[in-house]
Amino acid sequence: MEKIKLVTSLFLLLSLTNCAQKPNKMNAIDIEIFDHYKNHKSLGETKPGYYLQVNNQNCYYELRVNDGPSGSFYDPYPAYSQRVPINYEIFKSGEQKLSLSVFPYKRDTLSAKANIQLRLMRYPDMTDLENDFGGSTILWEWEMPHIGNQNLPFVKFDTVFKADVPYKIETLDIYASNLSKLDKDDLSKEVLVEFTKKRNSIINKTQDRDLLRSQFARVLVQLYESEEFLNEILDDSIVFGEGKEPQPIENYELRFYYNNRIVTLVKKDDKEPIIWFKNKEGTKISSQPYYIFKDKETGTWHAW
Numbered sequence: 001m002e003k004i005k006l007v008t009s010l011f012l013l014l015s016l017t018n019c020a021q022k023p024n025k026m027n028a029i030d031i032e033i034f035d036h037y038k039n040h041k042s043l044g045e046t047k048p049g050y051y052l053q054v055n056n057q058n059c060y061y062e063l064r065v066n067d068g069p070s071g072s073f074y075d076p077y078p079a080y081s082q083r084v085p086i087n088y089e090i091f092k093s094g095e096q097k098l099s100l101s102v103f104p105y106k107r108d109t110l111s112a113k114a115n116i117q118l119r120l121m122r123y124p125d126m127t128d129l130e131n132d133f134g135g136s137t138i139l140w141e142w143e144m145p146h147i148g149n150q151n152l153p154f155v156k157f158d159t160v161f162k163a164d165v166p167y168k169i170e171t172l173d174i175y176a177s178n179l180s181k182l183d184k185d186d187l188s189k190e191v192l193v194e195f196t197k198k199r200n201s202i203i204n205k206t207q208d209r210d211l212l213r214s215q216f217a218r219v220l221v222q223l224y225e226s227e228e229f230l231n232e233i234l235d236d237s238i239v240f241g242e243g244k245e246p247q248p249i250e251n252y253e254l255r256f257y258y259n260n261r262i263v264t265l266v267k268k269d270d271k272e273p274i275i276w277f278k279n280k281e282g283t284k285i286s287s288q289p290y291y292i293f294k295d296k297e298t299g300t301w302h303a304w
Contacts, residue, residue, distance in 0.1 A: 033175055033295065033302055034214045040221040044166030047224040049126025049133055052084045052098075053119040058111045060103040062271075065089035066096055067258050069291075074270045078105070087126070087222045091169040095160050102144060102155040109151040118142045120161055127224050167221050175302075176261035176293040187263075188254060191292070194301045195249060195265050198290050199275050202241045209234055215303055240288060244277035257291070262304050264291045 052063065054071060057079040063071040068089035073080050090096055100118065104110050119141045123133030144155060179187060201207050212234055220230055252265045252274045265274040276287040291304040 033171075034211070036171060036174070037214050037217045040167065040169060040218045042166045042221055042224065043168065046166050047125045047127050048163075048165060049123040050086050050090060050163055051121045051123065051136075052086055053081070053121060054084060054116070055079075055081045056102075056116040057113065058105045059114040059116055060105055061116055062101045062103075064097075064099045064257070066091065067099070068262075069255075069257055069264075070098075072271060074272075083121075085126070085223075087165065088219065090163050090165055090222070091172075092167070093164045094162065096163050098159050098161060100157040102157075104153065109153055110147050110155065112147055112149060114144070114147050116144045122163075165222075169218060169222070171218065172258055172261045172293065172304075175295050175297075176258075177296050177299075178260050179256060179263055179294065180260040182294075190294075190301070191254060191263055191265065192249070194292055195274060195290060198288075198303075199246065199249065202275070202288065203246050205238070205242075207238055209238060212237055241277050241286070244279055244286060247276050247278060249274050262291050262293050264289065 052065075052070065054061070054063065054073075056073060060074050061072065063069075063084065065086045066089050070086050070089050071082065071084040073082075098120075100116070102110065102114065102116055105114065120139040121136040122139055123136050125134040128134050139161060142157065142159070144157070147155075213230065216230055216233065219225075249265070251268050253268050255264050255266050256262065257264070266272060267274055267276075273287040273289040275290055276285060278285055292301050293304050294301055
């Protein structure tokens, strides 16, 4: 039975909650990054939203827009459908890159029944929930060719599309290091330390509200959300994990995004975030995605 999931702006924003050092522990470059987040502003009155409708059967997949994590499927269902907002991976108007990787569902090669369809849609106002964002325009559609008996281990599809957005985000270009140039063992140790601190801050309820607010400034520009909405998200973020049992950081792998400038940790088995919780009955699971970059000048880590 097909499982339908609509990924909304609220879910996206909840998945991006961050924490970091307090300002009085940072040098001038570190404080500059936080000020840079705060100063992001929309350049126009329009609020266009770009979404990918993804329908898949008998396969797993990973989607990237501009090499950012746009969507994936590794759940135990033979079919799935979701509408993914991709404004978060669009930093400025112009040409955008899209990459789709399709993997076998519970076998070594793709099944003859494997199928995936993509539909790129644009909404004129992604804040207009009551009117379905103002109605959609389909920019293009794509369907994976029939696999047959080719015994393919995976399929990869790359393309480009144009987007017009009223903002310009330059944070990674200005501040983020190229992590592929660092020693892998040292990098892994540093990333583990940062994720352990993040996990502990959730468990110990030590996340700083003001710092969370400053880091959300960029996301609010890309999603055209209000200060009132931000306050609601901050309230939910501070109590994330409350009443739930934290799970250990183990059996993980590093994932790199945005041309090796962002890194995260995911579980090896289902590719879900490594920071995750169960309720006391063990029947419900929640997770906390966390993405970080390393400053070019100071070598300090910052939440993205």
